[in-house]
Amino acid sequence: MRPVLKEHTWESWEWDTEGKSPDACLSSCRQSVYFHISPLLESQGTAGVRGTRGFTHGEHYWEIEFLEPLYGNSVMVGVGTLNACLHTGGQFINLIGMDHESWGLSYKGFLWHNGKSRKYTEPFYDKNTVIGVLLDRTAGTLTFYRNGENLGLAFSELDQVGSALYPMVSSTAPETELQLGMRTSRLSSLQENCIHTITHCLGRFEHTHLLPLPTALCCQIRTYSIRS
Template sequence: MHPGPLFDISNGYTEEHWKWDADTKSPAAQLSSCQQVVCFHTDPVTESEGTAGVRGTKGFTQGEHYWEIIFVEPPYGVSVMTGIGTKKAPLHAGNHQYINMLGMDCEGWGFSYKGTIWHAGQQRKYTKPFYDKMTVIGVHLNLYQGTLTFYQNGKNLGVAFTNLDKIREPLYPIVCSTAPETELQLGVRRCRFISLREQCLYTILQNLEDKINIDNLPLPVTIRGQLKEF
């Protein structure tokens, strides 16, 4: 594990606690008990029969969000990807479909270890491939500017995608792989909200119990509506 965050979080960033979603993943994805580590294609008999993915428990519509994906083992095979997607982004492709799944359609924006980025079925050269064990990929989603930027072991690789502020639905962290025994671990997760309104809404949500119905809160209807959207 690297000694600390590779992204400058000194300017108003606070910790987030989302994990990998046990209910929104490929059957070929296995999660650790803490839901911060995902292993793909672990069956010793069948190994990999296609492409498997998993989505984060939190979708983002506002603010800035930064998280790290640690490649516990060296990436290999047709595709191992990190990035974001909507709820419609596919998380499984069986029948020996070994594909760059994150970005194969308009619902995902993906970065492959081979150095390419994908969206709407189109790829573009982005950086050099990486093959090292314990490589850390940072993902910075800035919904004020509408940009998605990746970092590799602390190095800013530049803006990969733009116009994400125009997507009118939540964007979720996603990883996927075609390779057996791929192990990816969540690292630092941080967020920042610039306006006082956003900061207040975020603070309220962070202090609510998971099962509380927002409609039952003793708050004005307008604020309850903003909490739901947030």
């Protein structure tokens, strides 16, 4: 079963119009992404896109539905920093996990990080497969789910990563279509919940110095705003 985050909040992040490959197109609501949909119907390389929210604290869970049967060299889900590669023209590779900036799961069942892979699960080819991603920045772990089934721990020590981690997807195959589903989070302390709420209400981190709060707390809010 999919994880149930106690005292969770619903999140509303989307795919980033600025953080994507030119070979990735987004729906008007930015919930769906379409890869390699040129009239020639052929891929020119590997394309990726990241979400609009990066995570530095707490637990975050989201689901991605594959609206078409999977094929080709690589279709992936995972997480990465702002420095993670989003496009490789002419190269058909496992983009998420090609270096130390990202961590990914290929539809062929392999985990990738820093250019190395290992077997994790059976391949998933079927249309409407739903892959859940559970990122726990406090524990430093990343776990994947397939159609509600826990596939086990995929990566650990992500609490050692000093940068925010963003949801990512990528594909080498023409007309790959992926859609965002459930997105929830649970922050690990009352302070983190307060900072999270203040950040979303504030809008712009430049205004943190105007808050009637201790300087140290204002600095934490500013740091959270920049990373998120």
